[in-house]
Amino acid sequence: MTKRFGGLTAVGGVSLDVDEGDLLGIIGPNGAGKTTLFNVIAGYYRPESGRVVFEGRDLTGHPPHEICRLGLTRTFQIVKPFGNLSVRDNVMIGALTRVRSVAAARAEADRGVERCGLGDYADVVAKSLPIGLRKRLELARALATRPRLLLLDEVMAGLNPAELAAMVELIRRVHAEGVTLVVIEHIMAAIMRLTRRIVVLHHGEKIAEGVPAQIARDPKVVDAYLGEEFTLE
């Protein structure tokens, strides 16, 4: 698919296959087009060319809320909590997409909040959470919509080492429960530990694809990250 903004090609001719049960990582330097790719898949942008197909259905041009209802949910890199609502209500709003009854959705939200380690914060107003917990809330809320494919946009960025370990553990568990995952990450180390297959984007193009060990040695990837040593850690 291709997505342009005026003269700038944000994503150019990138093709991506995700099988059921995959845990695919997407990495790339800043401005590589990772988030744009998610925005196209989730229906926020319409691509100039190409299609998005999910479970045999063409999603191109569908609005975001329909895409979510079809089982494909995304999170936002810059987290978007419903700031003035409690953590529980945030997750419950996600659950209400699948459950009509408010009481049932609330019960489901309580389980989701617990599962994502937010149990102590269920009644706290979302805007007062620190960033690490906001990232978890973003995940909990998305999970409440019962996705079969979940797009995670840098849910590990900005976390301290302890939070990072907990997040990796949580993502593994979600994957083990049968949710197919596509994970965008800036931090190479985190994604190397987590995924089995990685796609590297640079300047809107796919420059490499393969297992983590292979990617780490790929000269094109090393080139792309040159001058951004801090991301290699």
Added chain:
Amino acid sequence: MRRHAGAIVLFGLAAVAPLATRDAYFLDTIVLILMWGAISSAWNVAGGYAGQVSLGHAAFFGIGAYSAAVLTVHWSLSPWIGLGLGMALSVVAGLVIGYLSNRLRGPYFVLATIAFAQVLLIAASRWREMTMGSEGIPVPFKQGFWTLGLASKVSWLYLTLAFALVLYLVQVYLEVSRMGYQLAGVREDEDAAQALGIPGRRLKVIAIAMSAALTSAGGTFWAQYVGFVDPFYVFSIDLSVLFALNAIIGGAGTALGPFLGSILITSLEHYLRATLSDIAPGLIGVHLIIYGCLLIVMVRFVPQGLIGALGALFIRRARTARGERLART
């Protein structure tokens, strides 16, 4: 039940007021507090719960006022039919405005709503055959419930009380229902709400159409109560501002807020009008300046409105009483 304690006290007091006094001026104040509170609640459905702030709700109010008056004057039809017609027309107008709210955001949407009310004002003041133009329409008085010719202030008090209760319940529905939670999500962050499967645009349009219909119903009741429809009043920006002001001062997005705001503003206006005009006729517009100052003070110091201020007070007291720690930050 406890969360409705405020409403029970408020509406209860209004219900027993006629037992205490038959003073027409006092009962008139209560009727208008309930009426403006209910109409501000209707504004609150769009402005508070859906976050679609409009300064053109006088448009719907005027549609309701005119529908009933025109049908009664020209065809001798019951104002209840006018009420229905006004609500139907307002739903259509609300859908158009709602559609605009998906194209225009923030100040541009507000400007569009103001323009819409102005257009209706011009139409109503020029379409002489139907509306009697800028002179306005006197609403004929015919005794009876079907013709909404209620002679006693007490009957009007109970009618507006019922209307206020309906509006309160509509708002409570928007706090506890599926649609209400989803609307809260759209208000807080529309992109995030859509990502979670909520049809944000459709919900906003529905909320605006609901708000329009309820405002229109208020317009019909008001016109029948006052007995005269003046285009320069019913479509005025002053009125649109008043609806928003009551809700914001009381607490936008809360069911009781618009009524608290109305108690403050309506009684203040009644009091100031009477006393200021006693002092000097030139002081008659001064209450508007006082409104303005009040709004500035509220928005600066108590952005959640009266209800937020009262709530914080109660919570603080309860917390110190139980010796609880303050919420984690």
